[in-house]
Amino acid sequence: MKILIVTQYFFPENFRINIVSTYLSRQGHEITILTGLPNYPNGKFYKGFDIWSFKFRSTINDIKVIRVPIIPRFKSTSTALFVNYISFIFSACFFAPFFLRKEKYDAIFTYAPSPILQSLVGIFLKAIGYSNTLVTWIQDLWPEALFLTSHIKNQLIITIAGKVVNFIYSKNDFLLISSQDFRRPVQDRCKDKSIFYLPNPGLFDPHQPGSPEVSKIPPELLQLLEKVCFKVVYTGNIGAAQSLETVLEAAKILINNENIKFIIIGDGSKKDELRKLNAKFNLNNFFIFDSLPETDMEFINKMSSALLVTLNDNQLLNQTVPAKLQGYLSSKRPIIGAVGGVASSIITMAKCGFVSSPGDPTLLAHNIEKLSKLTQLELDEFGSNGYKYYVENFNPNLIAKQLSDILKNNSILIGD
The missing domain is CATH 3.40.50.2000 (Glycogen Phosphorylase B;)
Incomplete structure (x- = not known):
């Protein structure tokens, strides 16, 4: 399959999408990553990855990586984080058509740790014709995560955030959840959607053991x-x-x-x-x-x-x-x-x-x-x-195979 993965975070940032995309590629899928310039968690661009380095295209382990300019997290205040999240959404929607050009994908797959708002990028790219299939892998429950971590109590904000999440779920063809306990609250927001459980993998394939690589331990x-x-x-x-x-x-x-x-x-x-x-x-x-x-x-x-x-x-x-x-x-x-x-x-x-x-x-x-x-x-x-x-x-090879099967089977069902 030809899969476009939308994720604000990617290598050298440490997120599980790194290992999932690697194993999908090893299994023969053609993977393209649409991501931002790395700055998590310290709020500073990694060396060699600032806006002026012009490293917007690269290949990592046979995976095509497209990076769009974003505003970094800085000191991770609420305002800085909001600007960081929004900058990725607007930048990805603006630059992706120039980088992707006339590509067509079997599926657009959004990796959605907080905030789930980055799924809006996938919705936009599907709407302008890059794929007929859109799926989001939910890592946190929204808007619940927003209220529990930021102490927001304003009822208007709660209502608006809930409607945005409902919209995002409705525009996906199906959804993946990283915890079985997410099923009921997600289903309550999109009763007509298929929901599949896909846990986060570990980092290591037990069937391909190797000597641990040690690089920077003080x-x-x-x-x-x-x-x-x-x-x-x-x-x-x-x-x-x-x-x-x-x-x-x-x-x-x-x-x-x-x-x-x-x-x-x-x-x-x-x-x-x-x-x-x-x-x-x-x-x-x-x-x-x-x-x-x-x-x-x-x-x-x-x-x-x-x-x-x-x-x-x-x-x-x-x-x-x-x-x-x-x-x-x-x-x-x-x-x-x-x-x-x-x-x-x-x-x-x-x-x-x-x-x-x-x-x-x-x-x-x-x-x-x-x-x-x-x-x-x-x-x-x-x-x-x-x-x-x-x-x-949690074997990563097993998780990637499960994801591959879900995408193949459900892409066929919706006529991709």
């Missing part, structure tokens, strides 16, 4: 990872939704246990605040490092004793599967969760670790200490259980 982190102790590692976004202050409180509780070390790796809006809290309490068991490339994650995960996933307790987050969870499962390491809902259920079903309620540092500390006292054989069993669940549910 010496201080490498030394800590090689230390003989029980290393609890968190990787990913450090934002309001992740509730990492709960982890810091758990570290305070375990301060006298010299065997347990907490390692936080990532970036986000709450990182500076977390560092200030760490300095305030002068914790010698809690370490924070900058984010690293995806290529380093496999090595870091495998060097850990246990991997940590945390989220705040609210209805939307309980319906969401954190993308890091798939990578954790593939690493054959025990998982400690301070989560509810779907993520908690996965850890429990996979029998790969311990789970506590979100926002409960006492129980989190208890579970970490309990895990640290298990034998290596017991820890390995948790890791093996998680890996088995990963192979059966």
Whole structure:
């Protein structure tokens, strides 16, 4: 198939669409990516990718990449983020016809992490004839995500946002959801649409093992990872939704246990605040490092004793599967969760670790200490259980094949 993928984020930014597009290409599909200039998460264009570099066309692993100029996120304030999102929509709609010219695609596939507004680009491109088939892969529920993360209570804004989402859903030929718990709220907004479940994949194909590539791990982190102790590692976004202050409180509780070390790796809006809290309490068991490339994650995960996933307790987050969870499962390491809902259920079903309620540092500390006292054989069993669940549910080659089958079957049904 010839597929146009619309996504505001793409390599070198770390999003799951990178791995999905790679595996689609490996399976013989002709993939074109329409994306923006990379600036996530720090709000600065990556080196060599600013507007004046004129890197608007490139090829990555046989994938054609078309980049349109956008306004960066800067410091990720609400206004800056809104301008960033809108700039991609208008820029993509304006420049895409010049770059794509007379191309015709079997399907336009929109990857839609927050905000789902970028699906408007796919709607526009379908309307002017680039494909008869449009599908959006929903990563977050909108407008619910907007209200839960920005504290917007204005009823007029809520109503308008809801109508925009209804319009977007109605213009898609069918929809994909990344969590089974999204099905009912999405179906309530588009009762006549087919909805398919497609989970986010992990980063690694278990049937194509390779040596982890290590590129930019700082010496201080490498030394800590090689230390003989029980290393609890968190990787990913450090934002309001992740509730990492709960982890810091758990570290305070375990301060006298010299065997347990907490390692936080990532970036986000709450990182500076977390560092200030760490300095305030002068914790010698809690370490924070900058984010690293995806290529380093496999090595870091495998060097850990246990991997940590945390989220705040609210209805939307309980319906969401954190993308890091798939990578954790593939690493054959025990998982400690301070989560509810779907993520908690996965850890429990996979029998790969311990789970506590979100926002409960006492129980989190208890579970970490309990895990640290298990034998290596017991820890390995948790890791093996998680890996088995990963192979059966989140293998990227399997996910790409499922997506390919969905697109083929449903494109035929609507007459593409």
